[in-house]
Amino acid sequence: MRKDKLNDLIPILIGVIILIVLRPLFLLGIGIIIGALLTQMLKTKELGINNEYIPNNNMEETGKLQKSDVTYNKEIIDLVELLREQFANLFNSEDYGESSRRASEQLFRIVDKFEKFKKILDSKLQKTERAYDRFLNATEGVYYNILENLEKIKNIYQAVEDIDMSYIERRINDIKMAQTVTKETQMELSSLRQRKSMAKKQLQGIEQVLSINEQAITDIDNMRIELGNLNTTSNRAQFNIDKSIADLQKMANRVSEYSIN
Structure with a gap:
């Protein structure tokens, strides 16, 4: 259980670092996209799946644009x-x-x-x-x-x-x-x-x-x-x-x- 929470936190932390380092003009999309991809990579690695074949499901549904x-x-x-x-x-x-x-x-x-x-x-x-x-x-x-x-x-x-x-x-x-x-x-x-x-x-x-x-x-x-x-x-x-x-x-x-x- 703790390991699952840690794996979920890792891409979030990396996303935060990306948001800080990258130019502000990319804030709306890139951090969210990379965070989503990292989450998927971690989950598929645990399942023993070759993540080269994991489809990109519309990049976290276009990030901010899909919010209600x-x-x-x-x-x-x-x-x-x-x-x-x-x-x-x-x-x-x-x-x-x-x-x-x-x-x-x-x-x-x-x-x-x-x-x-x-x-x-x-x-x-x-x-x-x-x-x-x-x-x-x-x-x-x-x-x-x-x-x-x-x-x-x-x-x-x-x-x-x-x-x-x-x-x-x-x-x-x-x-x-x-x-x-x-x-x-x-x-x-x-x-x-x-x-x-x-x-x-x-x-x-x-x-x-x-x-x-x-x-x-x-x-x-x-x-x-x-x-x-x-x-x-x-x-x-x-x-x-x-x-x-x-x-x-x-x-x-x-x-x-x-x-x-």
């Missing part, structure tokens, strides 16, 4: 899990690792910020008030548009992840260094340069989307501060609420208008 107090619907939860997996698969990529980590960080941050924003909204306004629905709808527009941008990034990764930029660079250099260049190698060189150009253009598009998202996240932080300071009982309460909602709607439009060409 989370307001995202199942469709959004599934999208977040899909994005998380796609980005995580590219973390070790020489060409796409850095941008995929940034995209993953934004994903977890936006989930956390939406929940925190809604908690402040719940404390400021009654759910039966018309202003509550207006605020929530405007806020959801911003968050969902950011998620749609991240989905665009996911689609780009799926299209270009098999383009090995390192190989292309090496092959281009080999052809340039060759003493004899045939018609065929000239055609190959042209093809390699074309693939390199396509991939670079897509990566530049990803960087632009990530930058747009960062600005939107900054705006959200500012709006959350304004909402926290909002006096809903003053004579100017309705004016302040209308102004805040208008700002949120502008923000949502600014994010949604961006597209990757």
Whole structure:
């Protein structure tokens, strides 16, 4: 009995250490995921099972997103899990690792910020008030548009992840260094340069989307501060609420208008 309790505590302690050491941007998912995997590994080891064949049951059901107090619907939860997996698969990529980590960080941050924003909204306004629905709808527009941008990034990764930029660079250099260049190698060189150009253009598009998202996240932080300071009982309460909602709607439009060409 004591051994079982100790085994259950070990992954929790390791998860806590991970949460402290890793950058705060990964707090929402990585610690929970690793803790869950370690728990499963310990249990299967006791049973004498080769844990290489233990399936990953949706990573602790996407961690925080499956808690009962989370307001995202199942469709959004599934999208977040899909994005998380796609980005995580590219973390070790020489060409796409850095941008995929940034995209993953934004994903977890936006989930956390939406929940925190809604908690402040719940404390400021009654759910039966018309202003509550207006605020929530405007806020959801911003968050969902950011998620749609991240989905665009996911689609780009799926299209270009098999383009090995390192190989292309090496092959281009080999052809340039060759003493004899045939018609065929000239055609190959042209093809390699074309693939390199396509991939670079897509990566530049990803960087632009990530930058747009960062600005939107900054705006959200500012709006959350304004909402926290909002006096809903003053004579100017309705004016302040209308102004805040208008700002949120502008923000949502600014994010949604961006597209990757």
